[in-house]
Amino acid sequence: MCGITAIFAYHSSADPVRREELEKITERMRPRGPDAVGTWISPDRRVALGSRRLAIIDLSDDGNQPMFDVEGELAIVFNGEIYNYPELRASLERGGVHFHSRTDTEVLLQLYRRDGEAMLGLLRGMYAFVVWDARRRRMFVARDPYGIKPLYFADDGSVVRFASGVKPLLAGGVVSPARDPAGVAGFFLTGSVPEPFTICRDVRAVEAGTSFHVEDGRGRGDVRRHYSVAEVFRQADRQRVFAGLMKPEIFLRERVEESVEHHLVADVPVGLFLSAGIDSSALATIASRVSRRPVHTFTLAFQEFQGTEDDEAPLAARLARKIAAPHTTRLVTRDEFHADLPRIFDSMDQPTIDGVNTWFVSKAVHEAGMKVAISGLGGDELFGSYPSFRKVPRMVHLARLPGAARAARVISHHPKAAYVGRFGGTYGGAYLLQRGLFLPDELPAIIGADAAQEGLERLHILDLIDSAITPDPG
Structure with missing residues (x-):
């Protein structure tokens, strides 16, 4: 578990990166990486990288980050572990690549040089990383298929900041800690904050299984999904x-x-x-x-x-x-x-x-x-072990029967029974009924009417749940 930081002042009007902010963000992640710390700011002070390292593979200083290639054109900060890095390394060496460490971090860096974003299809592991490509003046940002390793960002329209946590971004002293009603609503509905929302209005999560670029002068590009759990299940079903x-x-x-x-x-x-x-x-x-x-x-x-x-x-x-x-x-x-x-x-x-x-x-x-x-x-x-998982499809089937909503209210004394007609007929709604904590109508009494209304309107909780099972996994 490492902690990574990246800052890119991509707009021409943006102030240069301040070392104080970089170090504050990185230091807040000390518990994530107590073994080593490293920071770097580009000569033009438009780009900065930071790392707190937990040494797991190649315990020498050769594994410290930020890590640069020999040419000084590429740099990376990486949190995670690539399990198939020995095979990937061997493939790169057959192509003439020479390595200076035994780390999976250096393998990532060289894979990016060879394959660009297509590298993601080759990785087996858990990861969140940022590559600075000085050749193209852009950052490449990626997160693993299941979102095991966290990565968050705040983009104010001229500077984008990345870190392995929300609190580290706030520690830099620039990102506002103002609460996001959508994130708060999501927590009370599901027991955690649904991504891409966070508890802070100005901070978003890099979603699991996605990647994007940040271009100099242009900012963030389109998000590309390189992995979909639902798609994997659909292919298996076929x-x-x-x-x-x-x-x-x-x-x-x-x-x-x-x-x-x-x-x-x-x-x-x-x-x-x-x-x-x-x-x-x-x-x-x-x-x-x-x-x-x-x-x-x-x-x-x-x-x-x-x-x-x-x-x-x-x-x-x-x-x-x-x-x-x-x-x-x-x-x-x-x-x-x-x-x-x-x-x-x-x-x-x-x-x-x-x-x-x-x-x-x-x-x-x-x-x-x-x-x-x-x-x-x-x-x-993964294996649907909880009874509530098995109840979801049964609820969808029963809720679509004539008179099901009225029958549920009469037969069951459970508080959620009154909502079977409203939510039970779809997989997203049935999941919310089975697995949720509170229901949307209960939020005004918990977080206030205005916050609940804004939060629910922006959250679209059923759409978020449905997106996890799109395309239809069968």
Whole structure:
């Protein structure tokens, strides 16, 4: 987890980049990258790059950023990891490229020189990066398919600023902290702030699976989508005929094992967040088989749950013993929870109902002297494990039946039942009913009538949900 900064004063009337702002933004990301810091400002003071590094691959100073090519024409700041970088590097070397480090960062830089934005189709990994191309006087900005690595920007019409967090952009002292009613509304509807909105009116997220250029004198160009989860599912649906060529459970196991093996690529020890759930237990078992060294597992135990059926620690410890994994059970007490709350909120870049458990298990990993861990987060979403996911298509089908809305109000006493007729007939609306926190009509009482009206009008929450399943994945 690194932190990156980029500033481009692209309009001729813009003031030159101030080093003080660059350093303030970059320093606010120190927790993301405690191993090294680097900043650079171009001779004409129109472009600036900054980096806080968490060293995972090639721990030497050769991996520090911003990183430049030999000719001094290209520079990059990069947060993430490219899992197939050895294969990409070999391909570049066959073409005559010479490398000066063992980093995946330098591979990205050379890929851009060779392929430009077409490079994104070759990458397997999680990433957010900015390339400064002095030859063309433009920036290239890209984010990974699932949006694992964050990247935000603020563009005032003459200067665009990028950072790995919203709070770092505000720390520079130029970007306004004024709240965005659309981001606030989105949080209360979904439990997080839906992208591209943020909690701040002047800050936007670089959306997952997208890229764009920022041109000198012209500003931001059109956003291009290089990956669509819905499109991948649609292609898979069209190829169902091939599914019978291999047993699904065998195919799935091979793909998951391959993914775990890629995620273990690091020049530092890798840990694993282990609960008693299926996702992390499967990952831990696979990692114990494919890793060249023991994978240390970490489990949270809560004082209130000890000795009850809600305590996951005993079962997790049992699994760790079975796979011979070094294991740590980290007890979290009520006093520690309250003591850590200020730091939790400070580290939470934007409002979210998730993250507290991740804070404490990450704290346990840090206490063990480690800085990389695999997590099973996302498995439930990928495989539709939550019952609410399975209820969405059923609700759509039932809500379209004659009299369904009235029947729902009569039969069910759930507060959301009254909204089945209004929302339940579409996948976006049914998803909001099943997975949402509050409903649009409830927001005026929470954030005020004016903020709710503006926020909902700009947010278009159903359109945002629908965009995630467009094109129809089948």
